[in-house]
Amino acid sequence: MSISSQSDLVSAEISPHEFSQLWRASRRESLGRAWYKFSRNPLSLIGAGTVLFVIILAVFAPYIAPYPEHVKPFTDFANASNPPSSSHWFGTDEIGRDILSRIIFGYRFSLTMGLVVLSIVVPVGVFLGLVAGYFQHTWFDTIIMRITDIFLAVPPLILALSVASILERNLLNSMLAVCLTWWPWYTRLVYGITTGLRNEFFVTSAEITGASKFHILFREILPNCISPVFTKMSLDMGWVIIIGASLSFVGLGVQPPNPDLGTMVAAGRRYLPDEWWMSVFPALAIVLVVLGFNLFGDGLRDLFAAENS
Amino acid sequence: MVNKAPLLEIKNLRVHYKVYGGVLKVLDGVNLTVYPGEKVGLVGETGCGKTTTMKTALAILPVPPGVVVGGEILYKGRNLLAMSPRQLSNVRGREMTMIFQDPMAALNPVFNVEQQFTPVLKHAAKNHLSNKEIHAQAVLALQDVALADPERLLQAYPIQLSGGMRQRVCIGMALATRPQLLIADEPGTALDVTIQAQVLRLLNNLVDRLNTSIILITHSLGVVYETVDRLYVMYAGNIVEVAPTRKLFSNPLHPYSQGLMDAVPKLSGGGISQGISGRIPDYSHPPAGCRFHTRCSHVMEICRHQKPPEFEVEEGHKVACYLYGPKNQEAAV
Amino acid sequence: MSEAILEVRDLKKHFVVDHIGTFRRQPVTVRAVDGISFDLQAGETLGLVGESGSGKSTIAYILAGMYRPTQGRIHFRGLDLFSENGKRPLFLKKEIQIVFQDPGSSLNPRRTIAQNLAVPLQIHKPDKNIMRETLRLLELVDLPAIYMYKYPNMLSGGEKQIVAIARALATDPSFMILDEPTSALDVSVQGKVINLLMRLQSDLDLTYLFITHDLSLMRNIATRVAIMYLGKICEISKGSEFFQNPQHPYTQMLLSSIPVVSKDEEKLKPAKMIPTGEIPSPVNIPPGCSFNTRCPKKMDVCFEIDPDFVEISRQHFARCHLFGQTQKQG
Ligand SMILES: Nc1ncnc2c1ncn2[C@@H]1O[C@H](COP(=O)(O)OP(=O)(O)O)[C@@H](O)[C@H]1O
Ligand SMILES: Nc1ncnc2c1ncn2[C@@H]1O[C@H](COP(=O)(O)OP(=O)(O)O)[C@@H](O)[C@H]1O
Ligand code: SF4
Ligand SMILES: [Mg+2]
Ligand SMILES: [Mg+2]
Numbered sequence A: 001m002s003i004s005s006q007s008d009l010v011s012a013e014i015s016p017h018e019f020s021q022l023w024r025a026s027r028r029e030s031l032g033r034a035w036y037k038f039s040r041n042p043l044s045l046i047g048a049g050t051v052l053f054v055i056i057l058a059v060f061a062p063y064i065a066p067y068p069e070h071v072k073p074f075t076d077f078a079n080a081s082n083p084p085s086s087s088h089w090f091g092t093d094e095i096g097r098d099i100l101s102r103i104i105f106g107y108r109f110s111l112t113m114g115l116v117v118l119s120i121v122v123p124v125g126v127f128l129g130l131v132a133g134y135f136q137h138t139w140f141d142t143i144i145m146r147i148t149d150i151f152l153a154v155p156p157l158i159l160a161l162s163v164a165s166i167l168e169r170n171l172l173n174s175m176l177a178v179c180l181t182w183w184p185w186y187t188r189l190v191y192g193i194t195t196g197l198r199n200e201f202f203v204t205s206a207e208i209t210g211a212s213k214f215h216i217l218f219r220e221i222l223p224n225c226i227s228p229v230f231t232k233m234s235l236d237m238g239w240v241i242i243i244g245a246s247l248s249f250v251g252l253g254v255q256p257p258n259p260d261l262g263t264m265v266a267a268g269r270r271y272l273p274d275e276w277w278m279s280v281f282p283a284l285a286i287v288l289v290v291l292g293f294n295l296f297g298d299g300l301r302d303l304f305a306a307e308n309s
Numbered sequence B: 001m002v003n004k005a006p007l008l009e010i011k012n013l014r015v016h017y018k019v020y021g022g023v024l025k026v027l028d029g030v031n032l033t034v035y036p037g038e039k040v041g042l043v044g045e046t047g048c049g050k051t052t053t054m055k056t057a058l059a060i061l062p063v064p065p066g067v068v069v070g071g072e073i074l075y076k077g078r079n080l081l082a083m084s085p086r087q088l089s090n091v092r093g094r095e096m097t098m099i100f101q102d103p104m105a106a107l108n109p110v111f112n113v114e115q116q117f118t119p120v121l122k123h124a125a126k127n128h129l130s131n132k133e134i135h136a137q138a139v140l141a142l143q144d145v146a147l148a149d150p151e152r153l154l155q156a157y158p159i160q161l162s163g164g165m166r167q168r169v170c171i172g173m174a175l176a177t178r179p180q181l182l183i184a185d186e187p188g189t190a191l192d193v194t195i196q197a198q199v200l201r202l203l204n205n206l207v208d209r210l211n212t213s214i215i216l217i218t219h220s221l222g223v224v225y226e227t228v229d230r231l232y233v234m235y236a237g238n239i240v241e242v243a244p245t246r247k248l249f250s251n252p253l254h255p256y257s258q259g260l261m262d263a264v265p266k267l268s269g270g271g272i273s274q275g276i277s278g279r280i281p282d283y284s285h286p287p288a289g290c291r292f293h294t295r296c297s298h299v300m301e302i303c304r305h306q307k308p309p310e311f312e313v314e315e316g317h318k319v320a321c322y323l324y325g326p327k328n329q330e331a332a333v
Numbered sequence C: 001m002s003e004a005i006l007e008v009r010d011l012k013k014h015f016v017v018d019h020i021g022t023f024r025r026q027p028v029t030v031r032a033v034d035g036i037s038f039d040l041q042a043g044e045t046l047g048l049v050g051e052s053g054s055g056k057s058t059i060a061y062i063l064a065g066m067y068r069p070t071q072g073r074i075h076f077r078g079l080d081l082f083s084e085n086g087k088r089p090l091f092l093k094k095e096i097q098i099v100f101q102d103p104g105s106s107l108n109p110r111r112t113i114a115q116n117l118a119v120p121l122q123i124h125k126p127d128k129n130i131m132r133e134t135l136r137l138l139e140l141v142d143l144p145a146i147y148m149y150k151y152p153n154m155l156s157g158g159e160k161q162i163v164a165i166a167r168a169l170a171t172d173p174s175f176m177i178l179d180e181p182t183s184a185l186d187v188s189v190q191g192k193v194i195n196l197l198m199r200l201q202s203d204l205d206l207t208y209l210f211i212t213h214d215l216s217l218m219r220n221i222a223t224r225v226a227i228m229y230l231g232k233i234c235e236i237s238k239g240s241e242f243f244q245n246p247q248h249p250y251t252q253m254l255l256s257s258i259p260v261v262s263k264d265e266e267k268l269k270p271a272k273m274i275p276t277g278e279i280p281s282p283v284n285i286p287p288g289c290s291f292n293t294r295c296p297k298k299m300d301v302c303f304e305i306d307p308d309f310v311e312i313s314r315q316h317f318a319r320c321h322l323f324g325q326t327q328k329q330g
Helices: A006-008 A016-039 A042-059 A099-134 A139-153 A156-166 A171-197 A199-209 A215-248 A261-270 A277-306 B050-057 B087-091 B112-125 B129-143 B148-155 B161-178 B193-210 B222-226 B245-250 B256-264 C056-064 C090-095 C115-126 C130-141 C145-149 C155-170 C189-203 C217-220 C239-244 C249-257 C264-269 C324-329
Strands: B010-021 B020-034 B039-043 B066-075 B094-098 B181-185 B213-218 B230-235 B238-244 B312-313 B317-319 C004-020 C024-042 C045-049 C071-076 C096-099 C173-180 C207-212 C224-229 C233-238 C309-314 C314-317
Touching: A016 A042, A016 A277, A016 B129, A042 A099, A042 A277, A099 A139, A099 A171, A099 A215, A099 A261, A099 A277, A156 A171, A156 A215, A171 A215, A199 A215, A199 C096, A199 C115, A215 A261, A215 A277, A215 C115, A215 C324, A261 A277, B010 B050, B020 B050, B020 B066, B020 B213, B020 B238, B039 B050, B039 B222, B050 B066, B050 B181, B050 B213, B094 B161, B112 B129, B112 B148, B112 B161, B129 B148, B129 B161, B129 C096, B161 B181, B161 B193, B193 C249, B213 B222, B222 B245, B230 B256, B238 B256, B256 C189, B317 C239, C004 C045, C004 C056, C004 C207, C024 C056, C024 C233, C045 C056, C045 C217, C056 C096, C056 C173, C056 C207, C071 C224, C090 C096, C090 C115, C096 C155, C115 C130, C115 C145, C115 C155, C130 C145, C130 C155, C189 C217, C207 C217, C217 C239, C224 C239, C224 C249, C233 C249, C264 C309
Parallel strands: B039 B213, B039 B230, B094 B181, B181 B213, C045 C207, C045 C224, C096 C173, C173 C207
Antiparallel strands: B010 B020, B010 B066, B230 B238, B238 B317, B312 B317, C004 C024, C004 C071, C224 C233, C233 C314, C309 C314
16 A cells, blocks of 8 residues: 555544444454465364364263263173274273263363463463563573473473372372473473564664563563464464373373273273274374364464464 | 677566465566677566566576466577476576575585585586686686685685675676676675675676676666666566666656656755655556556556557667557657 | 754773683673764754664664663763663653664564554653544654554555654654664655655754765765764764765765766766775774775875874864874874
């Protein structure tokens, strides 16, 4: 749009109401464009669909699962170890519980795990990264970044396993263990972005007009971190779920009889290969959700990359 | 010069880029001719398609996203676009070489200057070169570009050189093979004025001495004023005007050329003009008719619908604008 | 026109970039600005010209308050800009504003133009209606009001720079530092930005420190011109005089390097001065006159003694042994 051809529009006559309408229209337009770009990649769409599907399963588990009572203490030895059939699509386990129902409820634990972990880890990690990055070369930066280096040097699964093993075995503690291993990734990510942005002229300009540190960190720099952080969150959901499942798999996470995908794989493993459905379906369920979040995250990343170019 | 056969002839070249969410219709029928020994300039705002033209001419257009939709590029009468990779490599790097805006990007940081020369010279001599000969030729090339102490310089790495020296090394490399055509894409833009002046003067003298043809691409009119014989003005993927350089500067005809010339601040004073309002169009939906009509102050009805053909106003002075069409000629002047 | 609003005296800024030596670590310093003095009169445009790396931006950043000088004093309307206790008071931040070179990084890409403009408004005009002020600013720089809700990536480079100018104006400053405001723009767009700046200067009584490497541009806008080389000013004089009667060898070299587009301009170029050499690294500034590595008129004394800044005619100063008394000592 040319500068001069529009100057007849310059007038304060337009009311604030009209402005907010214009703004909403432009917002709608950019959201529309974003969706258009996102939807051009079939894999991102599949990812988004899978994620949505799993979320619906988890939220409406009691209405969707064919045998909701099978997630409580329940035994039905008459129907134990049945292979997949029309009444039990994914078969039953060694004490007669419907595997499909338990998977659907299992997603509740997986997603809760992911959500709780990320909602603790992201704010903490982002905050530390912002502050350390903005106050680069100060003692705060040194301490925080050394600590993250130490954490990042240890593989997350091993760290989570060792932390979880010294605590009491329950869902809460396994979440705590994963949280401890996960925040440094966000600190690192945001630290990198912040150290790049603190020398950008828009930050400098705010500084020299007298803006507060709070304004600079949270109004100027933070908005620029949101896209990469969201992308990483989506990619991480899958990984957190895998780590949570792994903890349950070795008996450190969700305790029976609660249905967790990792626990189910672990329990079913003993009946391989004859009664394969007991471990294979829960394992596939894990793959599905992890893949879904990863594809979705990749889609988001491409979208943000296209937006910035 | 006109009676000789052209060295390079770009005919009605059309190049698009296929990108996420659309097709950028960048080059819209570019015509450009270079005669042997001639110095030709190509100017236009950033984004008007100069680099795309040059890359296509050298067959180094990235495909995808680039697509050549039409036209031909005749080098000594043979169509480069139809050549096999082998035939192409006989031309490119031997008879036709290039210099880029950013000399750092053209040099590989992990090799020293001599190692940078080696593949270039070997390629040009079809590998029949001993290391000694390479060394000798490289020394000569560095002497050509007035670099002192070439022996020591050949052992230096790109980061050890200043910007001006790097660009000289690139020029030396491009001319070491004694090509017939050199395409220089903004060779001085990344440099300071005093160094740009030196680099351009050097390039100019060397090209004269070796009788190499050159296409000098730039967005700065001052750079071409003192260097080239003939000047092409490009706007949004079209050549809008071509004339001998001095004539174009003294009598620009296309409203875009006039705007550009007017916008250059003059050392002799006289204030700064408003420039050209608006900006280069969005290539996914370029304006119909004359692509410049959205920014033109002389726009007429026909400009909005029909692409103007080239009108030859004088011998060698062509302009693609209806103001100079047969009907308008008397009225406009 | 006579009141000096800014006085810079013997300003130095050295950056420690590295340390050498194994045991006794010696700092490696870049002498980015190395002893600069000048005055700025209210309402004038002082042009600061020099090759890249000569220290122009460093001066701009010191004046804007991004760095503390290593040495020297700066007074703005009689007030010390860098008093002992450090922080620059808010009313001085209001008076001195800067427009940066790179329009791409001047605006926050994640915030709308209105939000970008609101930053200085909220700080300096907390009791005003931000919306009305934003509209006033856009009107001031001739941008359509609907630009409020655009994001920077929807704007062209020239428009971004105009928004950056509007933001600088938000605090109603009296002094603006323009650090190569158009060097990232095409000439076809430059005119619009420059004309806007000139109009704003006369409408709002602004004083400009205009930094550029483009002497032709400077010719058309500056009341006075200062040429910088390796952290020092080598020549300073009234604009018109400067171009008709350049004195310092470096100035002549710069002028003769300018690519021009007409015969009139060719006549203004000192023909005998052929540009040679490159600017040395500011880590190793040559002893004596720092220009001695490239100067075609160098003498023996130039390698030993740094020339003084002398007034060679009224209001025309130069730093060169060709002028002034130091010549005798050689
Ligand atoms: N690799 C590419 N992918 C997509 N679009 C491109 C690419 N290269 C150039 N373009 C588009 O082509 C247009 C012309 O670019 P270019 O030839 O580099 O212009 P110039 O060299 O005149 O500045 C630009 O607007 C740009 O958007
Ligand atoms: N923050 C800094 N740290 C170290 N060196 C710097 C810094 N800022 C500038 N310099 C150096 O100071 C010199 C002058 O730089 P600058 O003021 O940006 O020059 P100009 O704006 O004239 O191009 C350059 O050599 C540059 O490398
Ligand atoms: S003092 Fe000497 S070296 Fe420096 S500019 Fe003058 S003549 Fe040249
Ligand atoms: Mg280009
Ligand atoms: Mg600078």
